[in-house]
Amino acid sequence: MSVLIVGSTALDSIKTPKAENPRLLGGSASHAAVAASFFSPVKLVGVVGDDFPGKYLQLYRRHKIDLEGLQMLPGKTFHWSGEYEANMNHRRTLLTELGVFETFTPALPESHRDSPFVLLANIAPGLQHHVLNQMRRPKFVVADTMDLWLNIALKDLLKLLRRIDGFVLNDSEAHQLTKEDNAFAALKKIHRLGPRYVIIKKGSHGSILSGPRGLFICPAYPLSKVVDPTGAGDSFVGGMMGYLATASGSIDANLRRALVCGSVVASFCCEGFGLTQTDRIKRRQIDARVRELEKLTEF
Amino acid sequence: MSVLIVGSTALDSIKTPKAENPRLLGGSASHAAVAASFFSPVKLVGVVGDDFPGKYLQLYRRHKIDLEGLQMLPGKTFHWSGEYEANMNHRRTLLTELGVFETFTPALPESHRDSPFVLLANIAPGLQHHVLNQMRRPKFVVADTMDLWLNIALKDLLKLLRRIDGFVLNDSEAHQLTKEDNAFAALKKIHRLGPRYVIIKKGSHGSILSGPRGLFICPAYPLSKVVDPTGAGDSFVGGMMGYLATASGSIDANLRRALVCGSVVASFCCEGFGLTQTDRIKRRQIDARVRELEKLTEF
Numbered sequence: 001m002s003v004l005i006v007g008s009t010a011l012d013s014i015k016t017p018k019a020e021n022p023r024l025l026g027g028s029a030s031h032a033a034v035a036a037s038f039f040s041p042v043k044l045v046g047v048v049g050d051d052f053p054g055k056y057l058q059l060y061r062r063h064k065i066d067l068e069g070l071q072m073l074p075g076k077t078f079h080w081s082g083e084y085e086a087n088m089n090h091r092r093t094l095l096t097e098l099g100v101f102e103t104f105t106p107a108l109p110e111s112h113r114d115s116p117f118v119l120l121a122n123i124a125p126g127l128q129h130h131v132l133n134q135m136r137r138p139k140f141v142v143a144d145t146m147d148l149w150l151n152i153a154l155k156d157l158l159k160l161l162r163r164i165d166g167f168v169l170n171d172s173e174a175h176q177l178t179k180e181d182n183a184f185a186a187l188k189k190i191h192r193l194g195p196r197y198v199i200i201k202k203g204s205h206g207s208i209l210s211g212p213r214g215l216f217i218c219p220a221y222p223l224s225k226v227v228d229p230t231g232a233g234d235s236f237v238g239g240m241m242g243y244l245a246t247a248s249g250s251i252d253a254n255l256r257r258a259l260v261c262g263s264v265v266a267s268f269c270c271e272g273f274g275l276t277q278t279d280r281i282k283r284r285q286i287d288a289r290v291r292e293l294e295k296l297t298e299f
Numbered sequence: 300m301s302v303l304i305v306g307s308t309a310l311d312s313i314k315t316p317k318a319e320n321p322r323l324l325g326g327s328a329s330h331a332a333v334a335a336s337f338f339s340p341v342k343l344v345g346v347v348g349d350d351f352p353g354k355y356l357q358l359y360r361r362h363k364i365d366l367e368g369l370q371m372l373p374g375k376t377f378h379w380s381g382e383y384e385a386n387m388n389h390r391r392t393l394l395t396e397l398g399v400f401e402t403f404t405p406a407l408p409e410s411h412r413d414s415p416f417v418l419l420a421n422i423a424p425g426l427q428h429h430v431l432n433q434m435r436r437p438k439f440v441v442a443d444t445m446d447l448w449l450n451i452a453l454k455d456l457l458k459l460l461r462r463i464d465g466f467v468l469n470d471s472e473a474h475q476l477t478k479e480d481n482a483f484a485a486l487k488k489i490h491r492l493g494p495r496y497v498i499i500k501k502g503s504h505g506s507i508l509s510g511p512r513g514l515f516i517c518p519a520y521p522l523s524k525v526v527d528p529t530g531a532g533d534s535f536v537g538g539m540m541g542y543l544a545t546a547s548g549s550i551d552a553n554l555r556r557a558l559v560c561g562s563v564v565a566s567f568c569c570e571g572f573g574l575t576q577t578d579r580i581k582r583r584q585i586d587a588r589v590r591e592l593e594k595l596t597e598f
Contacts, residue, residue: 218598256598296513297596
């Protein structure tokens with residue numbers, strides 16, 4: 001089955017102490033779509049301007065991503081620029097030019113409205129609602145978010161939580177939403193807000209899934225060098241949804257392995273700037289790291 | 300086989316926003332010894348003053364801890380007092396009265412010098428050396444440490460690293476020692492300083508073992524409420540050594556499960572002030588949580 005992915009499609013200019021990488025392909029939907037494409041067919045919904053480089057359209061196509069829902073409008077593509085400190089733990093936004101993204105309204109092509117798996121990648125909760133309003137009975141809907149929406153669109157986000165199956169957020173966002181320092185206490189509070197499945201991402205410390213079958217402690221793949229963590233969280237959730245969409249059996253039976261697959265795709269993402277490394281890998285490399293993680297956690 | 304444990308034996312006064320607990324049994328050796336006692340016979344080496352409450356001697360004895368190496372000197376027992384913030388992540392030392400600990404020289408009874416398993420719990424590296432000098436061919440020696448010794452006794456500590464099999468430290472100490480932000484990069488550097496086995500503790504994020512068989516990602520037992528994390532790291536390494544000392548087979552074959560056992564004892568430690576909760580539990584409760592962790596990490 002295919003995954004419908006809605007989110008931002010952007011150009012990212014990323015500075016680190018060692019390198020400057022202007023106008024890389026970025027955005028939550030780009031990272032999530034490429035990550036999901038290793039496992040299942042993907043339909044991408046987003047918007048780009050007329051400055052969007054043809055090579056990035058080719059990249060999407062190389063991963064067999066359906067672009068019928070990618071709007072191309074006159075104007076500039078969303079451009080984000082950020083700078084990382086030496087330890088990669090702190091980043092600072094230098095510039096945000098919304099361009100055509102400012103007035104983006106995701107309009108789903110008729111062929112997209114029956115997609116069974118829907119990933120509402122990081123984007124304004126209002127737009128996430130707008131996408132759901134156009135869907136007919138999706139099987140499994142997951143939403144990601146970011147601190148910005150907790151600050152400026154909390155009401156919309158809380159409404160969204162009552163409409164989705166799974167919610168993904170990082171540990172600092174979980175704290176911001178629940179005022180709980182303890183991740184397990186936060187998980188309980190977030191379930192009460194609606195979603196049956198809640199996943200807290202903890203970067204290099206892995207992630208935690210909470211659902212009807214209880215908790216799952218998901219490891220991160222060990223990397224002794226991180227080149228650029230931008231998009232790792234989007235890759236994680238994209239890989240997870242891609243795996244879920246093709247695995248046979250119930251969501252509950254597949255979700256743990258889906259998280260591990262997402263975790264592995266995220267590890268490749270961290271090994272190159274933007275999508276450079278993710279674009280290069282093959283499914284068998286993902287499978288090899290999943291097997292490694294099995295061995296690294298066995299006791 | 301038995302475990303010899305050398306470290307501090309203290310009275311801890313612990314303040315949290317909700318409670319004040321004066322003069323609890325504490326110290327690295329106390330926590331490690333009780334933790335190890337669930338798995339194997341323990342010989343404790345430390346020092347207390349003549350103000351040391353009889354009930355704490357009874358606690359040691361309840362756990363069948365051999366006290367032949369516990370010196371009782373005229374004067375005051377080492378007294379530490381600290382205060383935790385509401386989120387339990389930050390603590391601040393209010394007072395440190397060394398008492399009889401100031402001139403402590405661990406003298407090993409003859410019956411202790413052949414102990415196969417030795418845990419040099421957190422204590423000055425000079426004293427850790429002094430203990431090793433008295434031992435005859437121990438099978439497996441592990442040392443723990445703290446930031447203080449990295450600051451004031453680095454030379455002694457570096458010498459110690461060439462004499463031990465395993466070294467345990469937390470993530471911030473690993474950073475302090477190697478200047479590496481990345482835990483996996485830090486592990487590689489620490490191996491070069493001597494120890495074949497290195498374990499980095501990451502609190503609620505679990506721990507990482509690096510050894511001849513590669514890496515092991517060890518989970519922490521999920522707790523939605525932490526009452527008092529004092530002594531959790533000591534309990535972890537104590538439980539680990541206790542398990543190792545009685546498991547049949549090679550160190551390599553047992554070390555992963557030993558870490559998990561340590562992790563579980565540490566989780567109980569966090570659920571009460573000082574040793575209150577650890578003192579109460581039974582081996583079967585530890586085994587039950589180990590089985591739970593197997594299920595929580597399976598994919």
